[in-house]
Amino acid sequence: MQTIDASIGAVRFPKPIPFGWFSAGRVGEIPSDLITADGEAGAVWSFRAVGRELVAWHDGEQYRIADAFCPHLGAHLGVGGRVDDGCLVCPFHEWTFDGSGANASIPFSDRTNAKAQLRMYPTSEIDGHLRFWYHPDPTVEPTWEIPTLIDDSMIPCGTAEWTVASYWQEMAENSIDMAHFVFIHGSPGLGEVVSATSEPTVNGSTSGRSAGPIRHVINKTVYETPKGLEDGELNVDMYGPGTSVTTFALFGTIKLLATTTPIDNGHCTIRMNFFHDGQELSAAIAPAFVKEVKRQFEQDIPIWENKRFVASPALASYEKPITEFRSWAAQFYA
Ligand code: FES
Ligand SMILES: [Fe+2]
Structure with missing residues (x-):
């Protein structure tokens, strides 16, 4: 049997981790002890993402995300660290850091140290996800925002999560790779990308590298249904490299909110949340639909x-849409 040369791994995807908004997790799955029963700041949570060790805490008002290593002498703030009066307290020498990452106090000293600045990641809490902004250059502020994508009328109907040894761009390219739907997923015919535009527009252009980080793709696909072959429309809206909403309209409307979080330069965690529009037909088809999307995702994993x-x-x-997708995706590499 042919074995894969280890050196191939290094060049499987020769691009860095992209910048953008990424999910740290669903808010409901963040350890609940970050906020105490009386709404006070609680524990510190450690996790790994964007190739870094990170910590999250709640300062009484909002979640904060920072690099895990203390700028004083490098202790891991998530291992023995705690939150006191909204500030993160390092376990090693008990220097404290406020919500902006600035050093707030040093034991046995009446001065603080401006050099002891914790690297912070701007956060947002929308659609049930705690997101953070990552850019390799810490001075680059968010260059776009992700709006609320799932309105309150939508009804949750399923979740899924995987960590895959791949790259966001490779996985995102799937949605406009129409031929693979036939050969990997068994679609009865070749679908078509009807339109692909990006926003905000730049110099009047809605496509290519010069256009904005939000991308709208409409696909026409043939579905095999109990009533025979039916044309269905698939809308894929991508909000940078970390979030997409896919709207499936066939008999009812189902939305898939998917987040992709690079863990390191070789693994991504994908979290899916499914919703239907409350119509009887949508509710009825939702379970089979969710199962089918999961099945298709798992068919792609070995590729x-x-x-x-x-x-x-x-x-x-x-396959021109593949070239267009790639030139859009190029904007997320610093
Ligand atoms: S290493 Fe954090 S206070 Fe010293
Ligand atoms: Fe696929």
């Missing part, structure tokens, strides 16, 4: 985990 990125691919005439 993603073993493929390598081909920078200059040989494409068929109907």
